[in-house]
Amino acid sequence: MEYINYWESLKFDKLRVMKENDGRINNLQQIKIVGNFKKKKKYNYVNLRDNVTENKDIIIIIDNDELRIDNLEEIRNLDLKLDNFKENVHFFKKNKFKKNYSIIKDKLIRSIYKRILAIYRYAAKHGIVVKDIYVVNYDKSINNNYMIKELDKILTAQMLPYEDRINFIYDYMCDYLDQEFNEFNICDFKENKCSSRRELECHGCKNPVIYGCCYTKGRVCSNLINNRCTIKSLSCKFFTCRYLERRGIKYRPWDYLIIRLFLNYRQMMIIDGALYTSKEIVINRLLKKTKFDHLTDNVRKIAYNFNMFF
Numbered sequence: 001m002e003y004i005n006y007w008e009s010l011k012f013d014k015l016r017v018m019k020e021n022d023g024r025i026n027n028l029q030q031i032k033i034v035g036n037f038k039k040k041k042k043y044n045y046v047n048l049r050d051n052v053t054e055n056k057d058i059i060i061i062i063d064n065d066e067l068r069i070d071n072l073e074e075i076r077n078l079d080l081k082l083d084n085f086k087e088n089v090h091f092f093k094k095n096k097f098k099k100n101y102s103i104i105k106d107k108l109i110r111s112i113y114k115r116i117l118a119i120y121r122y123a124a125k126h127g128i129v130v131k132d133i134y135v136v137n138y139d140k141s142i143n144n145n146y147m148i149k150e151l152d153k154i155l156t157a158q159m160l161p162y163e164d165r166i167n168f169i170y171d172y173m174c175d176y177l178d179q180e181f182n183e184f185n186i187c188d189f190k191e192n193k194c195s196s197r198r199e200l201e202c203h204g205c206k207n208p209v210i211y212g213c214c215y216t217k218g219r220v221c222s223n224l225i226n227n228r229c230t231i232k233s234l235s236c237k238f239f240t241c242r243y244l245e246r247r248g249i250k251y252r253p254w255d256y257l258i259i260r261l262f263l264n265y266r267q268m269m270i271i272d273g274a275l276y277t278s279k280e281i282v283i284n285r286l287l288k289k290t291k292f293d294h295l296t297d298n299v300r301k302i303a304y305n306f307n308m309f310f
Helices: 003-017 073-083 086-094 101-125 145-159 162-183 195-202 234-238 242-246 257-262 265-273 279-287 293-305
Strands: 031-034 043-047 057-063 130-136
Touching: 003 073, 003 086, 003 101, 031 145, 057 101, 073 086, 073 101, 101 130, 101 145, 101 257, 145 162, 145 257, 162 234, 162 257, 162 279, 195 242, 234 265, 234 279, 257 265, 265 279
Parallel strands: 031 130, 043 057, 057 130
Antiparallel strands: none
8 A cells, every 4th residue: 555545544544433422322232331320338349450359249340531542642643643644654654554543442442351351251260240341430522432332342242152243243343334334425326326436437437337336247236136235245345446445445354353353364354255245155154163263363363463453
């Protein structure tokens, strides 16, 4: 990617991650948002930095400030360098795959998730029940709804049996990408023509086509009926054309923490490559165990060490 494209990609990443809250959060499954609450004697209230020692059922406490990135020095420095991109080209050349807003967000969420997981494991080993997870001192004026929602989805996936977890992640990512493409009007369809197709038409293309990426191999995808897709294809939702990628907009399965945490390398490659394929077929492929799975997990660990995925 040329550096001007990287600059555009970084700007778009900031827009996605640092977007303003849209009001109070609803439909959380593992986390409860509370203001002031009365502590009950029968519970041991455990902050993320605490060790569980008492033999009581516990409630995990997360301070709202622990789930925000707008006040991090790392974010402020990145903002400054992004605003003066040309003066800081050397910095971005050196840190191209290590410094962006999503990576900073993922590091923070992952550290909180790992700590919560450690508390759950300790509790299970010692016969203690985790009754709730509270986010306290919530302030809706702080733009961290994104962080709270994502942590809640990761914890929900963690609590599910393996097959249910794969289905949950698949559905969650489909809904997430639908919402994001609509929210940012990424493909910008007008009269069934996306921005890429309109651009081709403006440059003298004799046979401009409609339906965007659903027009492939000289014909409209057979799954598109009455202008609506009749399957739930996560691979199609991840796909971004070269026109969008030149604008710095690119989506890949390994860009998302919930996928990196729970899917191995082989499974990520399946999702990346199964265009025009229904959910049922892809899920069957994802659930199928192979003798090479331990090798793909090792690849993921190597990638982690070289900051390729994490």
